[in-house]
Amino acid sequence: MKKETILITGGTGLVGSNLIPKLVDKGYDVRILSRSKKKSDKKNISYYTWNIKEQTIENGALVGVDYIIHLAGAGIADKKWTYERKKLIISSRVASLNLLYKEVEKITAKPKKIISASGIGYYGAVTKDKIFEESDASGTDFVADVCVKWEDGAKQFESLNISYFVPRIGVVLSDKGGALDRIKIPTKLNVGAPLGSGKQYMPWIHIDDLASVLMYAIENEQITGVYNAVGDEHVTNKVFSKKLAKVMGKAFFMPHVPAFMLKLVFGEMANIILEGSRVSNSQLKNEGFSFKYNTLEKALNNLFNKN
């Protein structure tokens, strides 16, 4: 049987670096599409380059590819949202998908499926008791707008008879970087505290569960469309901060970090820290997927204490 090939854009990032060794272990050949040329020292991993602004992709990158996983994108919470940064956040996700589409259109043997990341920011930065489901309408803020455009970019592949799988991803919990790296700093110093009201929900997912979701979408042809990719337990920011302090064996500092301070430092971006609702993962579970880390404590214990 022919070995299947997976092209991963942004495969050098947090999610890709965790996923790729798992795919290689399963026998897939992996191509990483990156903005800069790198040399691989592994037999089943190769690198290709692209330039999204100039709409170019290295020759042959998409030939013989069975699946595309699109993870590339300028970090949404990495820098303050200036006009230019907002433009880059969108174009790195959407102009990149359009470039992939144009390239795939040219080749005869097309990939079977595109798996393209999105985020729970699709529902908007709002704090409600409602549990958002995939069929709910999008929010009206900047991140929601990014997600709508990003998802539309993935859906266009259907016109080439390529199915799509779009996971709306919650905060990815990893011990190798990402949000937890920043969240844990005050906790480490024994001053972990809720942010703003602390009542906002923080949908999360353990990075290994996310890798399993992405592999599940590859291995189960019938799974297509949009799926929330979040862990089982709904926790508020206050509960999250408390559990993190407990798992790290640190003190929990009760006074809340005032919302105005976060707004002063982060500007408009503070909304994604200060607001958040519950998000349902039932659709994924109804497809037979089961989460290994179904409680936050289990996920954090694995990351901090290797339990």
Ligand SMILES: NC(=O)c1ccc[n+]([C@@H]2O[C@H](COP(=O)([O-])OP(=O)(O)OC[C@H]3O[C@@H](n4cnc5c(N)ncnc54)[C@H](OP(=O)(O)O)[C@@H]3O)[C@@H](O)[C@H]2O)c1
């Ligand atoms: N981590 C989370 O908590 C989380 C939550 C929800 C959704 N997501 C989404 O899931 C995807 C993967 O997340 P991640 O945490 O692995 O992201 P990441 O660590 O920030 O990596 C994304 C990759 O995108 C590429 N990239 C960065 N800036 C770019 C730009 N301006 N233009 C084109 N490519 C660029 C980089 O690859 P090269 O340098 O090799 O080009 C980078 O390694 C992202 O789209 C992210 O928005 C992540």
